[in-house]
Amino acid sequence: MNFLRLFARNLREGPYTEAFPFAPAPTAKRFRGKIEFDAETCEGCRLCERVCPAGAIKMERTAEGMTFDCWHDTCVFCGNCEFHCPTKSIHQTADWHLAHRQEDKYRMVEHGLIPFQVCTECGSKGLATAPAAGSANPPLTAEEFQHVKSLCPKCRGKFMRARKTKAKA
Amino acid sequence: MSSAVTTPGKSVGKSNYTIPVGPLHVALEEPMYFRIDVSGETVNAVEINAGHVHRGIEYLATKRSLNQNIVLTERICSLCSNSHPEAFAMAAETIAGLTVPERGQYLRVIAGEVKRLASNLFNVAILTHLVGYESMFMHIMQVRETAQDIKEGVFGNRMDLGAMCIGGVRYDLDEETIGILTAGLDKIEPEVAEIVKTFKTNGSILRRTKEIGVLAKEDAIACGVVGPVARGSGVDYDVRREAPYHVYDRMPLEVRTFDDGDVWSRAMIRLHEAQNAIAIIRSCLKELPGGAVNLGTKLDIPPGHAVAKAEAPRGELIYYLKTNDTEQPERLKWRVPTFMNWDALGLMLRNAKVADIAIIVNSIDPCISCTER
Ligand code: SF4
Ligand code: SF4
Numbered sequence: 001m002n003f004l005r006l007f008a009r010n011l012r013e014g015p016y017t018e019a020f021p022f023a024p025a026p027t028a029k030r031f032r033g034k035i036e037f038d039a040e041t042c043e044g045c046r047l048c049e050r051v052c053p054a055g056a057i058k059m060e061r062t063a064e065g066m067t068f069d070c071w072h073d074t075c076v077f078c079g080n081c082e083f084h085c086p087t088k089s090i091h092q093t094a095d096w097h098l099a100h101r102q103e104d105k106y107r108m109v110e111h112g113l114i115p116f117q118v119c120t121e122c123g124s125k126g127l128a129t130a131p132a133a134g135s136a137n138p139p140l141t142a143e144e145f146q147h148v149k150s151l152c153p154k155c156r157g158k159f160m161r162a163r164k165t166k167a168k169a
Numbered sequence: 170m171s172s173a174v175t176t177p178g179k180s181v182g183k184s185n186y187t188i189p190v191g192p193l194h195v196a197l198e199e200p201m202y203f204r205i206d207v208s209g210e211t212v213n214a215v216e217i218n219a220g221h222v223h224r225g226i227e228y229l230a231t232k233r234s235l236n237q238n239i240v241l242t243e244r245i246c247s248l249c250s251n252s253h254p255e256a257f258a259m260a261a262e263t264i265a266g267l268t269v270p271e272r273g274q275y276l277r278v279i280a281g282e283v284k285r286l287a288s289n290l291f292n293v294a295i296l297t298h299l300v301g302y303e304s305m306f307m308h309i310m311q312v313r314e315t316a317q318d319i320k321e322g323v324f325g326n327r328m329d330l331g332a333m334c335i336g337g338v339r340y341d342l343d344e345e346t347i348g349i350l351t352a353g354l355d356k357i358e359p360e361v362a363e364i365v366k367t368f369k370t371n372g373s374i375l376r377r378t379k380e381i382g383v384l385a386k387e388d389a390i391a392c393g394v395v396g397p398v399a400r401g402s403g404v405d406y407d408v409r410r411e412a413p414y415h416v417y418d419r420m421p422l423e424v425r426t427f428d429d430g431d432v433w434s435r436a437m438i439r440l441h442e443a444q445n446a447i448a449i450i451r452s453c454l455k456e457l458p459g460g461a462v463n464l465g466t467k468l469d470i471p472p473g474h475a476v477a478k479a480e481a482p483r484g485e486l487i488y489y490l491k492t493n494d495t496e497q498p499e500r501l502k503w504r505v506p507t508f509m510n511w512d513a514l515g516l517m518l519r520n521a522k523v524a525d526i527a528i529i530v531n532s533i534d535p536c537i538s539c540t541e542r
Contacts, residue, residue, distance in 0.1 A: 003304065006308065016311055016314065028318075028321045028322040028325065029322075029345075030321075030322065030323065030324070030325040030346070031321060031325050031326075032324075032325035032326055032331065050234070051234070051236045051237060052237070053233060053237035053238070053240040053241050054240075076240065076244070077326070078240040078243070078329070078331055079325070079331050079339070080236065080237070080239070080240050083334065083339050083466065084236065084466050092325070
């Protein structure tokens with residue numbers, strides 16, 4: 001190795017280190033960072049909670065609905081939740097800015113709520129989760145999706161069964 | 170740091186000392202305890218003591234589902250992090266009789282070889298640091314940084330790729346990521362060739378590594394060493410060739426051996442394998458078939474047991490998995506390369522100079538964390 005040549009090259013190109021925090025550090029598009037949760041598209045299947053090896057995700061039934069909490073200080077950024085989520089309602093962003101003060105450690109949480117709603121058919125209370133559309137054949141149209149979403153689990157089942165019989169006929 | 174304790178009664182001209190090294194020591198990357206008996210500058214006997222980073226991972230594994238264990242096993246070791254979930258997934262696939270889609274198999278090879286490239290460069294860099302050649306250390310670490318950038322760009326993390334899942338891989342390559350990969354390899358390849366040249370000619374490296382820490386072939390076989398340590402001592406064994414997995418039988422794999430069994434030979438094997446890894450990744454990219462990369466997320470692993478092995482950067486890694494009808498494995502056990510290799514340290518360190526201890530220990534690329542789990 002010609003160290004003089006290397007020396008000249010390094011002199012020409014300057015330091016390899018990033019100027020962060022005085023300048024932004026380039027981040028890869030695929031970087032697996034902070035978790036983001038989308039309550040709109042979540043089916044409430046709780047698979048993410050089950051496959052998380054760190055126990056960072058907690059979903060709970062409360063008076064308002066089903067809460068979602070991902071504790072960033074517990075998360076190991078493995079991406080298992082995103083991989084197993086059928087709707088990709090949970091996903092890893094490229095955001096890695098997670099440095100925080102000690103007093104903020106319990107606030108490093110991604111929080112979401114799937115609220116309760118009143119069923120548009122029968123009027124009973126149910127969670128406003130996205131319908132489990134993966135198994136629907138033919139796939140649900142946008143209107144059907146919204147309609148099913150507004151129903152309680154019982155009415156959803158009824159609707160889907162009726163749809164299946166219709167599709168067969 | 171070490172302190173010297175005199176052993177009374179043995180001083181015949183030269184003085185005999187017992188030097189404790191570790192568990193925390195500047196020359197050790199990980200905690201390990203050596204009791205070294207020296208006479209003057211020469212090592213008489215070494216006693217190696219382990220157990221400082223036992224984390225109970227085998228137990229933890231039986232408390233987690235198979236899908237969670239893919240992540241846990243990746244965290245057993247940092248430099249071989251990809252090989253652990255790889256062998257674990259292979260064992261689960263054997264139990265369930267699953268075949269990974271072809272594209273997934275190619276992508277598994279790519280992930281494994283990217284890790285090998287970075288891991289081997291890291292070890293060689295530490296060697297130059299221990300030799301005292303700091304500018305070379307900085308340079309190799311900078312070359313390795315390009316490999317780290319590949320990992321971050323393609324897999325999203327510098328160490329834990331998160332590439333494996335039971336039934337295939339979790340990532341896919343598109344035009345952009347293939348671009349990142351090839352650009353990175355194009356940058357690394359000539360640099361590694363230069364590093365090889367330096368290792369062959371540079372006086373300070375040659376003086377500190379040639380005929381140092383010799384492990385004869387018979388001793389290598391007797392200790393059952395694996396990986397670059399075995400191949401550096403003339404043992405012609407590589408899992409990728411002896412028991413090909415994924416698509417290694419179609420790869421331009423070149424298993425090289427050296428007969429000298431010294432620190433230099435082991436470093437040269439690692440550098441060669443870094444170069445070979447680049448060739449293997451290139452050939453994967455050329456042949457990469459289309460199709461699925463995994464078998465989906467809803468896999469059923471029935472009760473059963475299986476053994477799987479893979480060639481981690483440090484050598485042969487063996488996994489044993491026993492499942493029952495719960496989600497958690499009944500037993501998960503692994504044998505890591507360092508477990509086989511560190512016994513040979515006793516032989517390598519015999520009659521070594523005190524100043525060479527760190528260089529010799531580093532030459533087996535010890536990973537204490539995965540050995541003690
Ligand atoms: S985020 Fe995904 S995995 Fe988690 S409950 Fe919602 S749909 Fe299921
Ligand atoms: S990235 Fe991994 S550790 Fe973090 S919440 Fe998802 S599954 Fe859990």
